[in-house]
Every structure is written in structure tokens, then in C-alpha cells.
Amino acid sequence: MKQPCALHPHPHSHAHRLIQPPLNELTEQLRRRDRKITAPRQAILEVLRRHQHPLTNREIHAALGESECDLATVYRNLNTLEQMGMVRRFDFGDGTARFELLAEGDDGHHHHLVCTRCSTVVEVDGCFSTEVEARLARTHGFTQITHRLEFFGLCPKCAAGA
Amino acid sequence: MKQPCALHPHPHSHAHRLIQPPLNELTEQLRRRDRKITAPRQAILEVLRRHQHPLTNREIHAALGESECDLATVYRNLNTLEQMGMVRRFDFGDGTARFELLAEGDDGHHHHLVCTRCSTVVEVDGCFSTEVEARLARTHGFTQITHRLEFFGLCPKCAAGA
DNA sequence: CGCCTTGTTGCAAATGAATTGCAAACTGTG
DNA sequence: CACAGTTTGCAATTCATTTGCAACAAGGCG
Numbered sequence: 001m002k003q004p005c006a007l008h009p010h011p012h013s014h015a016h017r018l019i020q021p022p023l024n025e026l027t028e029q030l031r032r033r034d035r036k037i038t039a040p041r042q043a044i045l046e047v048l049r050r051h052q053h054p055l056t057n058r059e060i061h062a063a064l065g066e067s068e069c070d071l072a073t074v075y076r077n078l079n080t081l082e083q084m085g086m087v088r089r090f091d092f093g094d095g096t097a098r099f100e101l102l103a104e105g106d107d108g109h110h111h112h113l114v115c116t117r118c119s120t121v122v123e124v125d126g127c128f129s130t131e132v133e134a135r136l137a138r139t140h141g142f143t144q145i146t147h148r149l150e151f152f153g154l155c156p157k158c159a160a161g162a
Numbered sequence: 163m164k165q166p167c168a169l170h171p172h173p174h175s176h177a178h179r180l181i182q183p184p185l186n187e188l189t190e191q192l193r194r195r196d197r198k199i200t201a202p203r204q205a206i207l208e209v210l211r212r213h214q215h216p217l218t219n220r221e222i223h224a225a226l227g228e229s230e231c232d233l234a235t236v237y238r239n240l241n242t243l244e245q246m247g248m249v250r251r252f253d254f255g256d257g258t259a260r261f262e263l264l265a266e267g268d269d270g271h272h273h274h275l276v277c278t279r280c281s282t283v284v285e286v287d288g289c290f291s292t293e294v295e296a297r298l299a300r301t302h303g304f305t306q307i308t309h310r311l312e313f314f315g316l317c318p319k320c321a322a323g324a
Numbered sequence: 325c326g327c328c329t330t331g332t333t334g335c336a337a338a339t340g341a342a343t344t345g346c347a348a349a350c351t352g353t354g
Numbered sequence: 355c356a357c358a359g360t361t362t363g364c365a366a367t368t369c370a371t372t373t374g375c376a377a378c379a380a381g382g383c384g
Contacts (some may be wrong), residue, residue: 035331036379041332069333075370075371076333096371143316143321144316147312151307151308198350198351198359219342325384328383330379335376340369340371341370342369345364347362347363348362348364349361350360351358
């Protein structure tokens with residue numbers, strides 16, 4: 001059930017889609033899988049909903065403010081939220097995982113363009129998935145093929161101010 | 163100076179290109195940048211030359227056998243070798259870097275198909291680079307765009323034996 | 325509405341990859 | 355062959371992430 005995406009077609013891409021799944025729906029999700037709706041959990045989802053960037057565990061923890069909870073708890077929750085498919089994990093290769101809230105039904109398949117200097121992140125929508133993956137499956141006999149793709153570069157601001 | 167690669171075109175891909183840059187040429191490279199030709203260095207290159215898989219620091223260290231050297235030395239050397247462009251670093255997202263020897267002039271740009279169970283690695287040649295990168299540059303004003311792309315799946319053996 | 329089972333949290337300690345300080349050992353050059 | 359600049363071994367350190375465990379809170383049930 002991949003998106004009908006294709007990296008080539010659209011010569012444009014918006015920076016961010018709307019991510020606004022009411023907290024209710026989110027807690028709804030939790031309830032469904034007999035997970036408990038705890039304060040840290042809600043606070044974390046709240047933070048993710050506010051920031052539409054991929055955030056690190058540390059950043060999320062820092063953004064909790066009032067509803068502070070242990071950093072380990074943040075780690076644990078992001079792992080379970082990922083398993084539940086409510087959050088997507090990204091790896092920009094700097095040794096720290098980042099997470100983004102997923103809208104329901106969204107498999108979160110998109111990629112990023114990351115500034116190598118300031119870490120600004122731009123969402124890149126569209127991807128060449130299925131076609132190539134199918135070819136790889138045929139050629140090498142692999143199944144359940146997925147991929148990880150991120151772009152890196154120097155953003156306009158950084159290119160200018162240096 | 164990218165390869166004229168394109169992920170779509172060729173409906174096939176060979177598992178491994180020939181990697182046989184004589185050790186002489188390698189030490190030659192070292193000499194050129196006034197790097198010293200030390201025993202650990204040679205041993206490490208030797209190991210990389212023997213195995214055509216991306217290897218972790220640990221694996222390389224283990225494969226040294228006779229010419230054992232400190233693990234820290236392996237780390238340090240792979241870093242310098244990478245900077246020198248003699249080796250390419252890969253990140254399969256499992257939190258451990260892997261390295262592959264590069265042939266001279268080869269920018270090492272290719273991707274991998276990694277089995278999520280046994281970590282078997284297949285080289286995937288060809289990639290859709292320039293075209294898309296150029297579009298991203300145009301659209302977002304980024305420069306010096308590069309990308310990281312890896313495929314994951316279940317290899318035939320693992321699919322069968324489980 | 326309290327009880328009880330089960331998932332959760334906080335805290336501290338443990339892992340594991342990767343890096344670093346430092347003194348000793350080595351390489352290549354003059 | 356001696357010297358200057360690298361590199362090495364070793365031990366200690368950093369940093370992200372995980373885990374053991376006891377105290378604790380959420381929600382179903384009677």
C-alpha cells in the first residue's frame with residue numbers, strides 16, 4: 001500500500017503537509033491497542049504536533065516544559081509510538097534519531113533535504129519507490145523491500161552567510 | 163563529477179565490480195598526501211581489499227589476525243582513509259558505520275540492498291542522482307546536494323529458512 | 325467507587341559505538 | 355643516523371540509547 005508517488009513527475013514540493021490529527025484521535029489510537037494514556041505520552045504527542053520538524057529525543061524532552069518527564073521515558077515512548085505507526089523515525093546519519101508525527105493512514109513515506117550546516121529540514125514529497133523496488137525484488141529475489149533516502153546540501157541561508 | 167548513472171534504465175545489476183587496486187597504488191596515494199605507510203594501515207587496506215563487503219570497524223579489526231592493532235587505530239585510520247577518498251563510509255541505520263574500499267577515480271556512488279535479517283549486502287548500481295538533485299536545487303535553493311539511499315528487504319535465503 | 329492487574333515511570337546503572345589525551349614508538353627525510 | 359612530524363596503544367571519556375527494578379498510575383471489573 002504505497003503512495004502512488006514518483007520522484008520525477010512533480011517539479012515542485014511543498015515544505016509541509018497539514019498534520020493536525022486531533023489529540024482525541026491519537027489517544028483513541030492508544031486506547032485501541034490497550035496502551036495507557038499517560039501524561040508523558042500526551043505531552044510528547046502534543047510537542048510533536050506543535051513542531052512539524054523531525055525532532056530528536058532530546059529536543060522533544062526539552063520542549064516538554066511543564067510536563068517534564070524522564071528522558072528515558074521519552075525514548076521508550078517514541079519507540080512504542082513508532083511501533084504503533086503513530087510516529088515515523090528518521091535517520092539523518094548524524095547518530096541521533098529524529099521523529100515526526102504521522103497523520104492517520106499516512107504511511108509517512110517521504111524524504112528530506114537536510115542542510116549540512118544548520119540542519120534545516122525540508123520535506124521532499126514524492127519518491128520513486130515501487131518501480132525500483134519491484135525491479136530489485138525481481139533481480140535479487142528479495143522481498144518486503146523498503147528504502148531509506150535522504151538528501152543533504154547547503155541551504156540558501158548558509159550558502160550566503162559563509 | 164557524478165557517474166552518468168540512472169536507477170531506472172538497466173534492468174539488472176551485478177553484485178560486485180572488480181576492486182583490485184594494487185596495494186602499490188594505494189600506498190602511492192598515501193605517500194602523495196604525506197601520510198605514513200604503517201603496518202596497521204597496510205593491514206587494514208589489505209583486509210578491505212579481500213572482503214568486498216562493507217565492513218564495520220569491529221569486523222575489520224577482527225579480520226586483521228596477525229597484524230593485530232588497537233581498535234582505536236582502526237577507527238582512526240578509517241576516518242583518515244575516508245577523508246582521503248580511498249574508502250567509502252556507509253550507514254545502514256543500525257548505528258554502526260561500514261566501509262568499502264574505493265577504486266581510484268571511483269567516487270563510490272552506488273547503493274545497497276541489505277537483508278534485514280542476516281545483513282547480506284548486495285550492491286545496486288545505478289542511481290537517479292543528478293536529475294532529482296538538480297530539481298531540488300532549483301526548487302529549494304540548496305547547493306552541493308548529495309543523497310544517501312539504501313534499500314532493505316528479506317533475502318531469498320532468509321525468506322525460505324523462516 | 326475502591327480493588328487489582330498490567331502497563332508505565334523515574335532513577336541509576338549498563339551498553340555500545342566512536343573519540344580523545346598522552347606518552348611511547350615509528351616513518352620518511354635530510 | 356638523527357630529527358620532526360605521524361601514528362600507535364591504552365585507558366578514559368563522550369554521547370545516544372537501553373535496561374533492571376521498585377514505586378506508581380490507568381482503566382476494567384465487580
